[in-house]
Amino acid sequence: MVDTVLYFEGEPGSPYRLVRAIKNRFGAVNELGVFAMTERGLREVKNPSAIFLSRHGEPVPGSLIMVTREGTRPLLVEVQALVDESPLSNPRRITLGLEQNRLSMLLAVLHRHGGVAMFDQDVYVNVVGGVRIKETAADLPVCLAVLSSFRNRTLPPDLVTFGEVGLAGEIRPVPSGQDRLREAAKHGFTRAVVPKANAPKKGVQGLEIVAVERLAEALDAV
Secondary structure, eight states: OOSEEEEEEOOTTOSEEEEEEEEETTSOSOOEEEEEEETTEEEEOSOGGGGGSOOOSSOOTTEEEEEEEETTEEEEEEEEEEEEEOOSSSOOEEEESSOHHHHHHHHHHHHHHHOOOOTTEEEEEEEGGGOOOOSGGGHHHHHHHHHHHHHTOOOOTTEEEOOEEOTTSBEEOOSOHHHHHHHHHHTTOOEEEEEGGGSOSSOBTTBEEEEESBHHHHHHHO
16 A cells, blocks of 8 residues: 655766656656755755756767656756767667667668668667656657767757657657747757647747658758
């Protein structure tokens, strides 16, 4: 007879902890709390997006900001990818914070609908800060970050993106698109590549929104 089960998550040595409800008899289980461990105990982090964004001195290949959603809270996190020539007959596909099988699927879509073959490359994908992303909104950011590393070309530092990628190469919408865009604009991002169905009719102040329907369009946009 358990009302609520909570888990503390986080990287060893990091002062930040994520509190996630796994079971909650009288409430939702999709909410996330972000706290910092201080000398006086746990303190709430009121702007959690800021702690998951790396501050690179200059743009680097394979790095891209995505807008995910934990419960009712939009969250900006950095997705990093590293693509390197593999000496193995079966190249590695390793993810931290993402589902590994989904990475393999996205690489197949990139090959079929983007004309980018990575069958002889090791591919590593990491979500900064120890966040675990379970939603499909990470598909498009992962594809773009992987391609950025593979081509050794940086992506604009003011760019954010989200969207689900289908097996036919289509870009599908995800829930709460406008909330995600407003969160990105609040943190100073000026350009967003998003599914066409998530593009608001009136736009978002200070944010240039590029709406795409196909993976090829997203690759051309960046």
